[in-house]
Amino acid sequence: AARAFAAGVRDADARQVRVVDERPSTFYDFSGGDAYYIGNGRCSVGFAVAGGFVTAGHCGRPGQAVSGRNRAAMGSFAASSFPGDDYAWVRTNADWTGKPAVNTYQGAAVAVRGSSEAPIGAAVCRSGSTTGWRCGYILAKNQAVRYVEGVVSGLTRTDACAEPGDSGGPWVAGNQAQGVTSGGAGNCTFGGVTFFQPVDDILSAYGLRLTTA
Incomplete structure (x- = not known):
């Protein structure tokens, strides 16, 4: 006979499950060296900072959207300088946490x-x-x-x-x-x-x- 795979759940417990209005979403983390994508291009995360991460300026321009290693929306370039310097920082969205x-x-x-x-x-x-x-x-x-x-x-x-x-x-x-x-x-x-x-x-x-x- 078929059986449930949730160990230790009694029928009385199961009847107390409620449907809520919130819509949960998946959260991701990132570390230095992870891939991120700018359209069809790919660069690497530098270091996590408060609000996002630093990276190379030649990777993107302010306002340009980026996606994470899993291609999920990650944020956008908040500022960028290249040439002269070669640095930028990306402001990440609430789905991502820097390690x-x-x-x-x-x-x-x-x-x-x-x-x-x-x-x-x-x-x-x-x-x-x-x-x-x-x-x-x-x-x-x-x-x-x-x-x-x-x-x-x-x-x-x-x-x-x-x-x-x-x-x-x-x-x-x-x-x-x-x-x-x-x-x-x-x-x-x-x-x-x-x-x-x-x-x-x-x-x-x-x-x-x-x-x-």
């Missing part, structure tokens, strides 16, 4: 506890929705890079690789946020050079508060 963490794509996340700047020579790692978790060293700071769209100044140079789609993703030194991926040369098959926009520049420019563990 103070970076997705390593290796089963564990790195908690974000602050944004103390690492010196030249320090080891850094980055996360991105194309190539996952990659590490290297800081080679130089305050670099000016000439992209097709124009020059971006104030970038940090590293020897960690990245590829298209990793843009906007987070860089960390230990548990300290460092920046978001801007661009570079090479790839993760043969190696390359990648630049990031320091995160404190973004927080200062837009008056944002980093979400920390």
